[in-house]
Amino acid sequence: MVVSRMRWVRAGAVVAVGLVGVLALGAAPASAADDGQWWYEGYHVQDAHDAGWTGKGVRIAVVDSQINPELPDFDGADLTVAPGAACEGVEPSTTEANAESEHGSTVTAMLIRNGTGVAGTKGIAPESSVTFYGVGALADCTPTPEVEASGHSPLMWMIQRALDDGADIIMTAVVVGETTSADNETVAEAVARKVPLVAGNPNDGFNQGILPAALNGVIAVSAIDRNSTLPAGGLGVENRISGTTVVAPGVDISTIGDTTGSWDVAGRGTGTSLATPLVAGILAVGMQKYPDATGNQLIQSLVHNTGSEDHPLEFDADDGFGYGTASLTRVLAADPLQYPDENLLLDKRLQQPSAQQIAAAEQELAAAPPAGSTDGSLLPPVVLGVGVGLLVLIVVGVVVTVVLVRRSRRRVGA
Numbered sequence: 001m002v003v004s005r006m007r008w009v010r011a012g013a014v015v016a017v018g019l020v021g022v023l024a025l026g027a028a029p030a031s032a033a034d035d036g037q038w039w040y041e042g043y044h045v046q047d048a049h050d051a052g053w054t055g056k057g058v059r060i061a062v063v064d065s066q067i068n069p070e071l072p073d074f075d076g077a078d079l080t081v082a083p084g085a086a087c088e089g090v091e092p093s094t095t096e097a098n099a100e101s102e103h104g105s106t107v108t109a110m111l112i113r114n115g116t117g118v119a120g121t122k123g124i125a126p127e128s129s130v131t132f133y134g135v136g137a138l139a140d141c142t143p144t145p146e147v148e149a150s151g152h153s154p155l156m157w158m159i160q161r162a163l164d165d166g167a168d169i170i171m172t173a174v175v176v177g178e179t180t181s182a183d184n185e186t187v188a189e190a191v192a193r194k195v196p197l198v199a200g201n202p203n204d205g206f207n208q209g210i211l212p213a214a215l216n217g218v219i220a221v222s223a224i225d226r227n228s229t230l231p232a233g234g235l236g237v238e239n240r241i242s243g244t245t246v247v248a249p250g251v252d253i254s255t256i257g258d259t260t261g262s263w264d265v266a267g268r269g270t271g272t273s274l275a276t277p278l279v280a281g282i283l284a285v286g287m288q289k290y291p292d293a294t295g296n297q298l299i300q301s302l303v304h305n306t307g308s309e310d311h312p313l314e315f316d317a318d319d320g321f322g323y324g325t326a327s328l329t330r331v332l333a334a335d336p337l338q339y340p341d342e343n344l345l346l347d348k349r350l351q352q353p354s355a356q357q358i359a360a361a362e363q364e365l366a367a368a369p370p371a372g373s374t375d376g377s378l379l380p381p382v383v384l385g386v387g388v389g390l391l392v393l394i395v396v397g398v399v400v401t402v403v404l405v406r407r408s409r410r411r412v413g414a
Contacts, residue, residue: 036254036268037121038226039278043249043328045124048285053332055111055125055284057291061162062108062277063133063155063172065100067093071263073109073117073256078129082161085134086154087141092134100137102257103273107173108132109256110277111284119254119266124281124328128288131165133158135174151182156212160186163195168287168295171280173200173273177209184215184353185361191217191343191353192361194295198280200272201241206234214243216346216353219299222320223250223275230320231270239272240320243348246306248282248326250275279326286331293336300339305330317349 040046048054069081081093094101112130113123135141135154147157155174162170163186170190190197198219202208213220222239224230224247231251233239253274258267279302286298293301304313306324315323346358 036119036252036266039249039253040122040124042226043124043278045122045328048328048332049126051332053285053289055128055281055288058125058128058284058287059166059168060111060125060128060130060280060284061133061159061165061167061170062104062111062130063135063158063162063170064104064107064174065137066090066098066134067104067108067132068095068097068101068263069093069132070095071105071109071117071256073105073113073119073121075116076114077112077123077126079108079112080129080131082131082133082165084144085136086144086147086157087136087138088144089142090134090136092132092136097257097261097263099259102255102259102267103173104132104134105257106255106269107171107273107277110253110274111171111281117256118264119256121254124278125284128281128284131162131167133162138174138176151180152186153178153180153183156180156183156186159190159197159212163189163193167195169196169198169280169283171198171276172212173276175200175202175209175213176211179211179215179352183212184357187212187215187217188353188357188361189365191346191358192365194341194343196280196283196295196299198276198283200276201239201244202233203231203239203271204234205239205241210241210243213241214348214350216348216351216358217343218245218345219279219302220245220322221272221276221279221326222247222322223270223272224248224321224325225251225270228325238320240318242318242320244320244322245345246279246302246323246326247321248275248278250278282326282328282331285328286336289332290336294341296341296343297336297339298331299343299345301331301334301336302326303344304339305334 069079085092111123112126113121115122135158141154143154147154150157152160155176159170196219199213201213201220201222202210212218220243222241222244230238230240250272251270253269255267255269257263258265283298303323305327
C-alpha cells in the first residue's frame with residue numbers, strides 16, 4: 001500500500017503526517033475560536049437541532065488515525081473507541097497530543113462535539129452514536145498479523161470492521177495510493193448494503209493518493225472557503241480533484257490542538273478532513289428525519305439538493321465541485337423517498353470496485369440468512385422445518401398408538 005505523506009503546517013514548523021490532512025494555518029486563542037466556526041452558522045445547524053434533527057439513533061463509524069476520547073469536547077457524547085489498531089504497536093486512543101490524535105479528535109468532534117472544549121465548536125450531529133476505529137500512523141505502519149492475513153490494507157480492514165459492526169454511515173479522512181482486491185470487495189459490500197461511505201479527497205492531487213475517495217460508490221468530499229472557493233493545493237493552484245462528489249466548508253476551521261503537543265490551544269485548519277465530517281453529519285441528520293430512506297436515496301438527496309436553490313441535477317467531473325456544495329437545510333427539506341434506490345456514484349474513472357464485484361456482493365447479501373436467524377429467538381428455516389417434521393411424526397405416532405390401544409381393548413373386551 002502506498003500512503004501519501006501529508007503536511008500539517010504551523011508557524012515555524014513542518015511535521016510529516018501519514019493521513020489526509022489538515023493544513024493548520026496557525027494557533028488561535030480560544031477567544032478567537034468563533035471565527036473558525038463560520039460553517040456552523042452558514043449551515044444553520046442550530047435551527048436543525050432546535051427542530052430535533054441531531055442525528056439521534058444513527059450509527060456513524062469514523063475511521064481515522066488516533067483519538068483522545070477523554071477530551072472535554074466529548075463529555076456526554078455517545079462515543080465508543082473500537083479496540084485494537086490496524087498497525088503494530090499503536091493504540092487507537094491516546095492522551096498524547098500529536099498529529100495523529102489531534103487529527104482524529106478534530107474530525108470526530110465536528111460530528112459530536114459539545115462546545116465545551118478549547119475550540120468551542122459544536123458538532124453537526126451531536127446525538128449520533130459514533131464508533132472510532134483507530135488505524136494508527138499509516139506512514140510508518142506495520143500491519144498487524146490479522147490485517148496481513150485478511151488481504152486488506154490497514155485502512156480498509158478497519159472499514160470492513162465498521163461494516164461488520166453494523167455502521168449506518170462510514171467516514172474516513174485518510175488517503176492511500178492503492179488498494180487490494182480485498183479492499184475493493186469491502187467497498188463493493190458497502191455499496192451492496194447501501195451504507196454511505198464518505199471519504200476525503202487529497203489536499204494535493206499532485207502528490208497524494210486519491211483513494212478511497214475515487215472508488216466507485218464512495219462520496220468524495222473536497223473543501224471550500226466561506227466564499228465557495230477551492231483552497232490552493234499542490235503547486236499553489238486550486239485543489240481541483242477530478243471526480244469530486246460534493247464540497248463543504250473546510251477552510252479556516254477551528255481545530256483541537258495545533259501540533260505543539262498541547263490540548264490547551266485551538267488551531268486553525270484547512271483541508272478536506274474538515275469538510276468530510278460535515279457531509280457525514282448531513283447524511284446522519286437526514287437519516288434520522290427520514291428513517292425509511294435507504295442509504296442510496298440519501299446519497300441521491302445529497303447530490304440533488306446542493307447549493308441554496310432548486311436546480312436540475314448537474315455534475316462536472318473536472319471542476320472540483322462535482323454536484324456542488326452540500327446543504328444541510330435542503331437535504332432536511334427534501335424527502336429522499338422521491339429518489340431512486342440506486343447508488344449513482346458507480347461510474348468513476350478507475351472503475352473499482354468493478355460492476356462484477358458489486359454484483360457478487362449483492363448476490364451474497366441476498367443469499368445470506370435473515371438477520372437474527374442464528375440466535376435462539378429465531379431458528380434457521382432448516383432447523384425449524386426439521387422441528388415441525390419431528391412434531392408431526394410424534395403426533396402421528398401418538399394417534400396411531402391410541403387407535404391400536406383402543407382396538408386392542410375392544411378385542412380383549414369382546
